[in-house]
Amino acid sequence: MNKILKDPLLWIFLIFSAYPFMPYIGSFISLGSELLLWFVFALGFNLCLGQTGLPSFGHGAFFGMGSYAAAISFLRLFNHDAFVMPILAGIVLGAAAAALLGWLIREKKGVYFAMLTVAFTQVCFGIAFRWDEVTGGEAGLSGVLRGAFFGLPMNNPIVFYYFCFLVFIVCAVIIRKISRSCFGLSLQSVRQNPLRSQYLGYNIGLYKFSVYTISGGFAGLAGALYCLLTQSAYADVLDWSKSGDVVMATLLGGGTVSFYGPILGSLIFVICKNLISSMWVHWALLYGLSFVIILSFFPTGLMGIVKKKRNLEPRLRGNAPAQEQTRREEP
Amino acid sequence: MNLFSIQGLTKRFDALVATNDVSLEIEREGILSIIGPNGAGKTTVFNLLTGLLKPDAGKILYKGEDITGKKPYQIIRHGIARSFQVVSLFEEMTVLDNMRVGIQRNLGLMNRMFLEASNKAATEKSLELLELVGIAPLADHGASHIPHGDRKVLDLAMSLVSEPDTLLLDEPMAGLSPVERLRITNLIRKLSETRKIILVEHDMDLVFGISDSILVLHHGAILARGTPREIAANESVQSAYLGKEAS
Numbered sequence: 001m002n003k004i005l006k007d008p009l010l011w012i013f014l015i016f017s018a019y020p021f022m023p024y025i026g027s028f029i030s031l032g033s034e035l036l037l038w039f040v041f042a043l044g045f046n047l048c049l050g051q052t053g054l055p056s057f058g059h060g061a062f063f064g065m066g067s068y069a070a071a072i073s074f075l076r077l078f079n080h081d082a083f084v085m086p087i088l089a090g091i092v093l094g095a096a097a098a099a100l101l102g103w104l105i106r107e108k109k110g111v112y113f114a115m116l117t118v119a120f121t122q123v124c125f126g127i128a129f130r131w132d133e134v135t136g137g138e139a140g141l142s143g144v145l146r147g148a149f150f151g152l153p154m155n156n157p158i159v160f161y162y163f164c165f166l167v168f169i170v171c172a173v174i175i176r177k178i179s180r181s182c183f184g185l186s187l188q189s190v191r192q193n194p195l196r197s198q199y200l201g202y203n204i205g206l207y208k209f210s211v212y213t214i215s216g217g218f219a220g221l222a223g224a225l226y227c228l229l230t231q232s233a234y235a236d237v238l239d240w241s242k243s244g245d246v247v248m249a250t251l252l253g254g255g256t257v258s259f260y261g262p263i264l265g266s267l268i269f270v271i272c273k274n275l276i277s278s279m280w281v282h283w284a285l286l287y288g289l290s291f292v293i294i295l296s297f298f299p300t301g302l303m304g305i306v307k308k309k310r311n312l313e314p315r316l317r318g319n320a321p322a323q324e325q326t327r328r329e330e331p
Numbered sequence: 332m333n334l335f336s337i338q339g340l341t342k343r344f345d346a347l348v349a350t351n352d353v354s355l356e357i358e359r360e361g362i363l364s365i366i367g368p369n370g371a372g373k374t375t376v377f378n379l380l381t382g383l384l385k386p387d388a389g390k391i392l393y394k395g396e397d398i399t400g401k402k403p404y405q406i407i408r409h410g411i412a413r414s415f416q417v418v419s420l421f422e423e424m425t426v427l428d429n430m431r432v433g434i435q436r437n438l439g440l441m442n443r444m445f446l447e448a449s450n451k452a453a454t455e456k457s458l459e460l461l462e463l464v465g466i467a468p469l470a471d472h473g474a475s476h477i478p479h480g481d482r483k484v485l486d487l488a489m490s491l492v493s494e495p496d497t498l499l500l501d502e503p504m505a506g507l508s509p510v511e512r513l514r515i516t517n518l519i520r521k522l523s524e525t526r527k528i529i530l531v532e533h534d535m536d537l538v539f540g541i542s543d544s545i546l547v548l549h550h551g552a553i554l555a556r557g558t559p560r561e562i563a564a565n566e567s568v569q570s571a572y573l574g575k576e577a578s
Binding site for chain 1 (some may be wrong): 383402412413424449492507
């Protein structure tokens with residue numbers, strides 16, 4: 001019981017279950033939904049960055065593809081009447097694109113890996129931006145409606161919020177389960193010492209490929225939810241800067257040392273993007289500056305500071321005595 | 332059948348021939364040491380045998396099977412394991428987790444997404460092995476926080492997880508204190524009872540003390556091979572170490 005009460009995820013769940021009823025911010029209900037889908041996006045992304053050490057700038061593409069897949073399948077395949085299928089389409093396309101890219105670059109390392117993912121994202125952006133017949137080109141696709149789901153009116157923002165909340169709970173539990181599993185330990189071995197990992201019998205290319213695919217699926221899911229939230233899909237979500245956003249949010253929060261880092265980072269990012277931007281157009285300057293400052297003094301991000309304070313244990317897994325374990329891995 | 336049967340093994344790095352037409356039969360038992368002046372190509376041979384490098388020419392047979400050009404993770408499945416010159420651990424994990432990585436692969440659990448990494452089977456097996464090499468009390472410590480000698484032992488223990496019948500040790504004594512050397516020497520002796528050990532080492536006391544046979548490399552080629560007594564008496568070996576090239 002005590003153990004459950006100490007679980008940060010429980011508290012995150014509790015806070016967000018009450019979100020629509022909170023004073024002031026509760027009225028920004030779509031902000032709440034966006035936060036939740038960003039959590040899914042960032043947690044899934046961190047399986048690559050934090051867990052396996054893959055510096056991927058391709059997740060914006062998978063997010064965008066999820067978004068387009070949901071919109072296109074809603075408009076073309078399911079005749080404007082579906083709710084779950086577009087989301088599934090988003091997951092499948094996100095995962096498939098990630099699988100394709102992941103297979104091609106599974107043996108690449110560091111900067112080469114990162115650059116190839118950037119290139120991939122830009123190609124996807126170019127296609128989405130130009131291919132008028134399918135993606136709606138510059139204008140994008142609009143008119144995606146949220147129908148009923150088990151009789152629940154999803155067009156009600158609060159109902160949709162709770163749907164996102166449910167998705168978030170399921171994903172957070174699954175992702176945490178994965179990161180603490182045997183498979184998760186295998187991924188960590190690939191990040192910490194790929195050479196040794198190979199000599200223990202791990203085919204590290206295969207692990208990079210698998211985790212990339214899984215992570216792409218979560219990005220696609222988040223993208224599909226984003227499409228349903230905004231009821232549209234447009235090329236901007238596919239831009240490489242979107243990929244940069246999730247990398248920044250994850251690093252800022254401290255995804256390399258903590259499972260909860262990506263949640264904290266994207267919380268800050270999405271709130272800055274939505275709330276501060278309405279007060280000051282140059283909000284990105286502030287955000288970027290604080291990113292640079294925090295990361296130069298605390299390379300492991302905000303959760304790194306917390307961990308250092310509490311002098312906690314090796315990343316992501318909690319079963320050993322206190323010691324300082326907040327080294328920075330190259331992102 | 333011999334354990335290793337190596338034919339015409341050659342590896343070039345641009346103009347440098349690191350391994351030059353090495354042909355060699357290695358028998359199944361005992362401790363074989365590979366020695367030679369710096370740059371003789373000892374580590375290159377190790378890297379070739381364990382798949383880290385691909386040979387430019389030649390063939391490597393292990394127990395009659397061709398393993399030339401196979402990748403490290405495939406080679407380990409043939410029963411070959413190695414340690415590294417510089418201790419190679421998962422620095423951010425605990426000692427126990429370091430063991431678990433190898434153990435769970437051996438138990439076939441490494442792809443289980445919904446089984447806790449700290450499951451009972453892997454934990455028990457890991458502790459058992461740590462017990463065997465004598466560092467079980469350190470299990471819960473971070474791998475980067477234990478003494479160097481223990482790190483070396485952990486590194487060795489990790490190599491043993493796959494239950495190899497051949498163990499290649501790259502400078503197991505490097506950077507150890509005399510007491511720790513003794514500890515590792517005894518460990519190597521113990522391990523050699525049940526498996527083949529091939530080691531690269533600069534510590535001549537160790538090499539001449541425990542080897543059953545010694546291979547001397549010079550400029551990437553085999554200079555001599557024999558028992559410690561024969562090698563000690565070999566004139567060309569002496570000149571390679573003391574002659575004008577080395578001075």
